[in-house]
Amino acid sequence: MNSTPPASVRPRRGVYAITPDCTDTVQLLQRVEPVLDAGIVWLQYRNKTASPALRRMQASALQPACRARGVALIVNDDWRLATEIGADGVHLGEDDGDIAQARAALGRHALIGASCYDDAGRAIAAVNAGASYVAFGAFFPSPTKPRARRADPALLGHVAALGVARVAIGGITPDNARSIVAAGADLIAVISGVFDAPDPARAVNAYRACFD
Ligand SMILES: Cc1ncc(COP(=O)(O)OP(=O)(O)O)c(N)n1
Numbered sequence: 001m002n003s004t005p006p007a008s009v010r011p012r013r014g015v016y017a018i019t020p021d022c023t024d025t026v027q028l029l030q031r032v033e034p035v036l037d038a039g040i041v042w043l044q045y046r047n048k049t050a051s052p053a054l055r056r057m058q059a060s061a062l063q064p065a066c067r068a069r070g071v072a073l074i075v076n077d078d079w080r081l082a083t084e085i086g087a088d089g090v091h092l093g094e095d096d097g098d099i100a101q102a103r104a105a106l107g108r109h110a111l112i113g114a115s116c117y118d119d120a121g122r123a124i125a126a127v128n129a130g131a132s133y134v135a136f137g138a139f140f141p142s143p144t145k146p147r148a149r150r151a152d153p154a155l156l157g158h159v160a161a162l163g164v165a166r167v168a169i170g171g172i173t174p175d176n177a178r179s180i181v182a183a184g185a186d187l188i189a190v191i192s193g194v195f196d197a198p199d200p201a202r203a204v205n206a207y208r209a210c211f212d
């Protein structure tokens with residue numbers, strides 16, 4: 001019997017890395033593999049510039065790399081793509097479709113995340129619709145999304161009773177992550193702080209230390 005639990009039910013605390021836009025799939029894997037090996041909990045495949053065909057190819061390439069390391073793969077924006085490639089879940093923002101529909105398609109074990117920005121009411125609605133985690137941000141100026149609306153860290157404490165994982169995103173660095181974890185974040189979601197770092201695996205370790 002395989003005693004290893006599926007990635008979706010392992011402890012939900014730690015680093016949630018999100019891929020940068022990258023057109024070259026070989027290079028994408030070369031950038032992601034050391035990050036997976038460094039001990040992240042979840043990986044989100046996000047590419048805002050790729051065609052649907054390239055997104056399918058890249059998500060399919062990431063799936064076995066994540067599976068081999070016990071890291072859950074979450075597809076951004078597109079629950080149909082998540083089902084097609086056998087991902088562990090999907091992340092949905094305000095323009096990305098219906099959480100209940102995604103839950104019905106992906107099944108009860110899937111990780112379904114909802115962007116809640118600075119809005120606790122949105123988080124309550126998302127959990128009622130079937131979300132597995134709620135994401136808030138941006139907590140700091142984000143190099144990736146400079147125009148992201150800003151959220152107050154106190155919000156993370158206000159939604160503790162929802163009983164789902166709380167993800168923090170937006171400009172999180174190894175220097176400011178500890179304050180966000182102290183405010184109540186279970187996972188910190190990061191793009192530039194990991195993938196623009198001179199040594200991404202070392203950056204993951206610095207973020208991980210903020211949970212000690
Ligand atoms: C973990 C996490 N949190 C928030 C987002 C942002 O989602 P969204 O507002 O739909 O914006 P895009 O990422 O689609 O540009 C996210 N992707 N992941």
Ligand SMILES: Cc1nc(C(=O)O)sc1CCOP(=O)(O)O
Pocket residue numbers: 115117136137138139141142143144145148149169170171172189190191192193
């Ligand atoms: C994709 C995304 N969503 C955000 C939100 O606030 O909802 S901030 C963001 C970008 C996160 O990248 P970085 O770690 O480079 O700041």
Ligand SMILES: [Mg+2]
Pocket residue numbers: 076077091092093094095096
């Ligand atoms: Mg989106």
